[in-house]
Amino acid sequence: xxxxxxxxxxxxxxxxxxxxxxxxxxxxxxxxxxxxxxxxxxxxxxxxxxxxxxxxxxxxxxxxxxxxxxxxxxxxxxxxxxxxxxxxxxxxxxxxxxxxxxxxxxxxxxxxxxxxxxxxxxxxxxxxxxxxxxxxxxxxxxxxxxxxxxxxxxxxxxxxxxxxxxxxxx
Amino acid sequence: xxxxxxxxxxxxxxxxxxxxxxxxxxxxxxxxxxxxxxxxxxxxxxxxxxxxxxxxxxxxxxxxxxxxxxxxxxxxxxxxxxxxxxxxxxxxxxxxxxxxxxxxxxxxxxxxxxxxxxxxxxxxxxxxxxxxxxxxxxxxxxxxxxxxxxxxxxxxxxxxxxxxxxxxxxxxxxxxxxxxxxxxxxxxxxxxxxxxxxxxxxxxxxxxxxxxxxxxxxxxxxxxxxxxxxxxxxxxxxxxxxxxxxxxxxxxxxxxxxxxxxxxxxxxxxxx
Numbered sequence: 001x002x003x004x005x006x007x008x009x010x011x012x013x014x015x016x017x018x019x020x021x022x023x024x025x026x027x028x029x030x031x032x033x034x035x036x037x038x039x040x041x042x043x044x045x046x047x048x049x050x051x052x053x054x055x056x057x058x059x060x061x062x063x064x065x066x067x068x069x070x071x072x073x074x075x076x077x078x079x080x081x082x083x084x085x086x087x088x089x090x091x092x093x094x095x096x097x098x099x100x101x102x103x104x105x106x107x108x109x110x111x112x113x114x115x116x117x118x119x120x121x122x123x124x125x126x127x128x129x130x131x132x133x134x135x136x137x138x139x140x141x142x143x144x145x146x147x148x149x150x151x152x153x154x155x156x157x158x159x160x161x162x163x164x165x166x167x168x169x170x
Numbered sequence: 171x172x173x174x175x176x177x178x179x180x181x182x183x184x185x186x187x188x189x190x191x192x193x194x195x196x197x198x199x200x201x202x203x204x205x206x207x208x209x210x211x212x213x214x215x216x217x218x219x220x221x222x223x224x225x226x227x228x229x230x231x232x233x234x235x236x237x238x239x240x241x242x243x244x245x246x247x248x249x250x251x252x253x254x255x256x257x258x259x260x261x262x263x264x265x266x267x268x269x270x271x272x273x274x275x276x277x278x279x280x281x282x283x284x285x286x287x288x289x290x291x292x293x294x295x296x297x298x299x300x301x302x303x304x305x306x307x308x309x310x311x312x313x314x315x316x317x318x319x320x321x322x323x324x325x326x327x328x329x330x331x332x333x334x335x336x337x338x339x340x341x342x343x344x345x346x347x348x349x350x351x352x353x354x355x356x357x358x359x360x361x362x363x364x365x366x367x368x369x370x371x372x373x374x375x376x377x378x379x380x381x382x383x384x385x386x387x388x389x390x391x392x393x394x395x396x397x398x399x400x401x402x403x404x405x406x407x408x409x410x411x412x413x414x415x416x417x418x419x420x421x422x423x424x425x426x427x428x429x430x431x432x433x434x435x436x437x438x439x440x441x442x
Contacts, residue, residue, distance in 0.1 A: 001186055006175035027178035027221070030212070049171060050209040051276060063249075063278040069208040070279065071201075073178045074223060118275055139359040140273030 004073060012076045016041060017085040025072040032056040034072035035082060043083040043113050047142075054141035057114035058082050064121035083113035086120070096120065096158040105154035107145035115141050119155050129159055173211035180223040184309060187224055187336050192311045195333030198222050202244055205272060205280035206288045230338060235260075239304075239341040248277040248285070248295070260344040263301060263368060266352035267294040273360040287337045289323045291412075292363040292382035294354070296323055300387040301368050301379040304342045308335040316341075326385040347372035351436035354382075355425050357416060364417045365425040369437040376434055378402070383409035383422055394438070402430040 004010035004027050013022035016039055023038035032046045035058065047053035049068045056067040059081035086094045093101065096116060106112045115138070122129070122137045129137075134155045138148060179198075181187035191198065197219040201207060210216040224230060230245040233254050240260055242251055251257065252268045271294050272280055285295040286306060299306075299319040306322045308315050308331060315335075322330050331337060347370055354366035366381035371394065378401075380388045388409045392401050411422030 001182055002180040003177065005177045010178070026175070028173045028175050028211075030172070030208075033172075049212045051205060054273070054275060057275050060279075064275045065279045066205075066275055068212065069205055069276070071178070071204070071208070071221075071223075073180070074201075074204075074225065121278075122274065136269070136359060137274045140275040 002073075002076075010073060010076075012072050014039075014075055014077070015079045017081055027071065027073055029072045030068050031058070031060075031070040031072050031075055031080075032067035034075075035067060035080065038072075041082050041084055045110055045113055047110070052142065053111065053114075054118065055111045055114040057117045057141070059117055059121055062121065062124075064118045081117070081120075083116055086116060095161050096123070096155070099154040099158035099161065100151070103150045103154035103157060105146060105150040106143075111141055111143045115143070115151060119158070123155070123159055123162065127159060127162060129155070131156060171212055171214055173208075174214060174217040176211075176218055177220040178223065179220060180226050182226060184227055184229055184336065184338060187222060187227065188310050188334070190222055191336055192334045194220050194222075195335075200224055200287070200336060202284040203247060203276075203280040204284075205276045206284065206290070224336070235344075236341070239343050241307075241339050241341045242282045243339050244281065244283040244337055246282055248272070248280050248282055249274070251282050252277065261302070261342050262345060262348045263350045263352065263370060264295075264298050264342065266350055267298045267368060270294050270352065270354050270356075270360070270363070270366070276360075283337050283340050286322070286340050287329060287331065289325075289327050289329050289386070290362070291326050291385050291387070292366060294352075294363070294366055294381065297366055297368055297379050297381040297387040299340060299342065300389055301370060301377060302342050302345065304340055306331075306337055307339045307341065308332075309338045310335040314338075320389075323386040345370070347442065349437050349440035349442055351433045351440070353429055353433050353436075355429065362416075365411075365422055365429065367426070367429055367433045369433040371434070371437040371440070376437070378405070378430060378434060380405065380409060380426060380430075383411045383426060385412075398431050398434055399427070402427055405430075 009024040045055045047055040051069045058067045199218040201221045201223045225245045230243040232243045258265045306317045349371040351369045354363040363382045368379040370377045377391045406423040406426045411419035
């Protein structure tokens with residue numbers, strides 16, 4: 001059993017984008033705040049903080065979850081992947097990011113990190129999605145700029161590109 | 171917003187968890203997927219003194235078949251049940267209903283049992299459990315008891331669970347009929363249902379379930395040759411339908427009258 005009282009801080013070790021890191025957090029600290037404030041990875045954005053908008057979506061052990069509906073305490077020893085992992089070390093965008101740029105799938109970009117992470121998980125499980133499936137997954141996100149059409153096109157383009165070039169992961 | 175401070179406990183076994191609940195059940199909340207609980211904490215609608223995390227308990231992560239029933243452990247996520255190979259064959263109603271539960275991203279973490287324990291009147295999983303006449307397994311230091319779905323959910327966000335009890339699993343009886351349909355009306359796919367409807371056609375009988383209308387799922391069974399609009403109209407008045415920012419009770423009754431016959435027809439059209 002692990003117990004951390006409200007006035008204490010507990011140590012949490014995670015693998016963040018392949019790197020082992022650790023920091024301390026109070027029990028009530030949300031994973032979204034832990035990633036941004038304690039681990040300093042500010043690519044993950046925080047919007048509504050009650051699971052509606054989707055912009056805080058990250059991968060926890062490879063699956064897309066809302067980091068605002070997860071406690072930092074719950075991820076000790078686990079694997080976290082954020083938007084910072086997508087581009088190459090040289091800053092080159094990956095196929096999904098390129099497709100977003102090609103299709104004007106973002107304007108202000110606030111919601112984009114969450115959407116990219118959702119589709120990173122989804123395309124891995126469903127490499128050839130239908131438009132309806134893409135729209136269903138996108139229903140877990142709110143974007144106030146694009147009207148969504150560009151995002152749907154971008155995801156379908158990334159899936160098609162991935163289909164042509166299996167080596168270039170979305 | 172951020173949650174009010176609380177103590178965090180992660181149990182390694184069911185025995186440990188029920189011991190903690192025996193002592194702190196009145197002020198603690200059980201944390202599984204957290205997809206409803208964390209939102210309520212962030213909004214400060216709940217301020218529990220303690221959260222008991224049960225997701226690390228190995229006994230609770232299984233989906234297994236017991237005596238013709240599918241038992242889903244308390245730490246099994248909704249997407250895991252959706253991906254379970256036997257689902258379409260054994261529980262076609264759940265195969266139809268689960269895609270409506272929250273979003274892809276929340277189903278990755280939200281649990282089947284958590285949804286039952288949360289008992290939101292518009293939720294798809296409690297509705298499916300009631301439709302299939304499933305049961306909830308509760309454990310405490312006092313022992314284990316099995317509560318039928320019809321007795322578990324007693325009102326809006328209220329269940330028969332005692333403060334010292336832990337929901338360890340729910341059981342769905344494997345379905346005899348594969349003629350099912352599920353539909354719901356929501357502001358966007360995955361949001362809380364304004365009205366959710368489930369139908370099972372079994373031989374000459376129809377079973378219709380409605381969520382989002384009353385304080386708990388309403389189920390009605392009637393012969394297939396009944397006057398369907400009449401039966402549904404009676405059900406609509408009986409449930410009444412509550413008022414909220416998304417719909418008036420009148421609109422809810424109207425949705426039930428219009429979509430009820432469609433769902434029943436869809437179930438009847440399914441190949442048995």
